Amino acid sequence: xxxxxxxxxxxxKKDEVFALxxxxxxxxxxxxxxxxxGNDFLGWVDLPVNYDKEEFDRIKKAAARIQANxxxxxxxxxxxxxxxxxxxxxxxxxxxxxxxxxxxPDIYFVGNNISSAYxxxxxxxxxxxxxxxxxxxxxxxxxxxxxAFRIFKQLLEKKYGKAEAAKRIFATTDRAKGALxxxxxxxxxxxxVIPDDVGGRFSVLTPVGLLPMAAAGVELDAxxxxxxxxxxxxxxxxxxxxxxxxxxxxxxxxxQQGKTVEILANYEPHLTSFGEWFKQLFAESEGKEHKxxxxxxxxxxxxxxxxxQYIQDGLRCFFETVLWVKTPKxxxxxxxxxxxxxxxxxxxxxxxxxVNSKAFAGTMLAHMDGGVPxxxxxLDKMDAYHFGALVYFFEKAVGISGKxxxxxxxxxxxxxxxxxxxxxxxxxxxxQIIYDLLEKDFLPIICPIGSDEHYASYNINADDAACxxxxxxxxxxxxxxxxxxGVYKDFEDKxxxxxxxxxxxxxxxxxxxxxxxxxxxxxxNCIDAIENGVSRVHILDGRIPHCLLLEIFTDKGxxxxxYNSKEDVxxxxx
Numbered sequence: 001x002x003x004x005x006x007x008x009x010x011x012x013k014k015d016e017v018f019a020l021x022x023x024x025x026x027x028x029x030x031x032x033x034x035x036x037x038g039n040d041f042l043g044w045v046d047l048p049v050n051y052d053k054e055e056f057d058r059i060k061k062a063a064a065r066i067q068a069n070x071x072x073x074x075x076x077x078x079x080x081x082x083x084x085x086x087x088x089x090x091x092x093x094x095x096x097x098x099x100x101x102x103x104x105p106d107i108y109f110v111g112n113n114i115s116s117a118y119x120x121x122x123x124x125x126x127x128x129x130x131x132x133x134x135x136x137x138x139x140x141x142x143x144x145x146x147x148a149f150r151i152f153k154q155l156l157e158k159k160y161g162k163a164e165a166a167k168r169i170f171a172t173t174d175r176a177k178g179a180l181x182x183x184x185x186x187x188x189x190x191x192x193v194i195p196d197d198v199g200g201r202f203s204v205l206t207p208v209g210l211l212p213m214a215a216a217g218v219e220l221d222a223x224x225x226x227x228x229x230x231x232x233x234x235x236x237x238x239x240x241x242x243x244x245x246x247x248x249x250x251x252x253x254x255x256q257q258g259k260t261v262e263i264l265a266n267y268e269p270h271l272t273s274f275g276e277w278f279k280q281l282f283a284e285s286e287g288k289e290h291k292x293x294x295x296x297x298x299x300x301x302x303x304x305x306x307x308x309q310y311i312q313d314g315l316r317c318f319f320e321t322v323l324w325v326k327t328p329k330x331x332x333x334x335x336x337x338x339x340x341x342x343x344x345x346x347x348x349x350x351x352x353x354x355v356n357s358k359a360f361a362g363t364m365l366a367h368m369d370g371g372v373p374x375x376x377x378x379l380d381k382m383d384a385y386h387f388g389a390l391v392y393f394f395e396k397a398v399g400i401s402g403k404x405x406x407x408x409x410x411x412x413x414x415x416x417x418x419x420x421x422x423x424x425x426x427x428x429x430x431x432q433i434i435y436d437l438l439e440k441d442f443l444p445i446i447c448p449i450g451s452d453e454h455y456a457s458y459n460i461n462a463d464d465a466a467c468x469x470x471x472x473x474x475x476x477x478x479x480x481x482x483x484x485x486g487v488y489k490d491f492e493d494k495x496x497x498x499x500x501x502x503x504x505x506x507x508x509x510x511x512x513x514x515x516x517x518x519x520x521x522x523x524x525n526c527i528d529a530i531e532n533g534v535s536r537v538h539i540l541d542g543r544i545p546h547c548l549l550l551e552i553f554t555d556k557g558x559x560x561x562x563y564n565s566k567e568d569v570x571x572x573x574x
Contacts, residue, residue, distance in 0.1 A: 084204025140180025424458025
């Protein structure tokens with residue numbers, strides 16, 4: 001498959017990327033086993049191989065009928081209901097699809113705005129030509145497409161009569177419910193299904209995008225094969241072997257560095273609409289809870305003569321992801337001019353794509369010198385196969401990077417009102433992360449580093465972290481390994497070790513003021529854990545070989561055990 005990914009420059013070391021392996025694995029398994037947030041809408045993950053083959057065939061037949069009886073296809077939809085198809089036509093065919101001579105109908109997209117001027121322009125272009133309509137809406141009541149469908153439905157019925165109009169209306173909608181589905185059942189429109197488990201921004205490889213593509217003569221089998229090959233290629237949880245996951249991991253690391261804006265840049269106008277699809281995919285997926293990377297798109301070299309100045313010298317809050325096409329759709333050369341008044345004869349007889357490649361290389365170096373990190377996604381060419389593969393690449397990447405992987409959420413901790421640096425106080429623990437790891441037979445080793453709502457990192461007291469995690473997972477036991485035997489009545493008298501105490505006794509001990517050093521906060525965490533549902537807490541001497549085994553598998557145990565006084569029996573015996 002002709003798609004590759006690379007990080008340019010040294011803004012982030014490879015070791016930093018690969019250090020995220022366990023987190024990537026957690027996200028990978030949560031995605032594929034549908035155990036994370038939003039698992040009701042993960043049908044896109046296996047869609048390239050698990051799509052409805054009968055419906056796929058009906059789409060091709062419907063497209064053939066549209067091609068046979070219509071000069072124009074009006075596609076009605078908003079958001080993901082039109083951006084995918086719009087992108088596919090520009091990517092696979094050309095931006096000038098409607099202006100080119102062809103055996104397939106012109107395609108115009110409406111219902112994606114509420115502009116009367118835009119609508120009237122489309123009606124004027126349509127004129128008296130024969131046309132069909134593909135209305136795309138899960139409910140049928142979304143304002144923009146509903147208005148447009150009302151207008152074009154009436155126009156069809158006026159032009160052809162109700163019976164013939166019904167044969168020219170194709171609805172892509174909910175399988176069983178909604179106003180549009182009810183109308184289709186009543187009027188006899190042919191329908192195609194928007195899968196319940198595929199969100200709009202992921203719907204381009206469903207009938208939402210496939211019918212307009214097929215009507216335009218796109219090879220649907222090639223699109224799905226590209227997506228299927230990408231699904232196979234990017235199903236490996238090994239970060240070193242998965243370019244898609246590396247891209248997602250790098251986005252996460254840049255975000256942690258304060259790079260909150262991603263510029264998707266291209267050097268082919270055919271990719272302009274792809275940038276629009278990209279913006280919806282990532283903005284809707286990540287722009288939640290006052291977080292997320294803000295996606296924008298830039299068309300180079302055009303935008304280098306406008307926003308290029310800002311990219312070069314403006315705020316350093318963004319990074320660039322460049323889509324580069326190795327082989328253009330067609331070739332052209334710079335002609336020789338005997339007068340050479342523009343001084344460009346040094347480029348004479350060279351392919352324009354060669355000039356474009358130099359613009360790409362020079363721009364990337366200049367931007368990196370200006371402090372803008374660059375990621376590069378290269379694809380061999382723009383065709384149906386690579387469209388399917390590239391769509392899946394970005395869908396899979398956002399499926400990983402769009403997950404909130406923060407185990408420990410925190411806020412800045414102050415000491416007597418004073419700022420003491422990047423020290424955090426835990427506000428929330430996400431236990432699902434730990435559960436997912438345990439289900440995969442991973443032993444979670446947790447670094448007590450937390451992140452605030454802006455993904456800034458903070459150091460957290462390890463005892464505080466252990467206590468908070470134990471409470472979150474409703475642990476039966478919590479053990480603290482220290483460099484002393486346990487809690488002493490008198491620290492100077494090593495024979496005064498307390499083997500067990502109730503939580504009330506522990507609190508009285510804390511209140512007595514006789515504790516010092518690190519034992520005071522440790523014991524307070526023990527008390528907090530017991531009061532919040534942990535059955536028993538143990539303070540053990542980590543220097544003793546097999547101390548945990550001795551504690552767990554012996555009746556007497558070692559160290560100090562703190563337990564809830566409401567329990568019927570004491571933990572230790574003998």
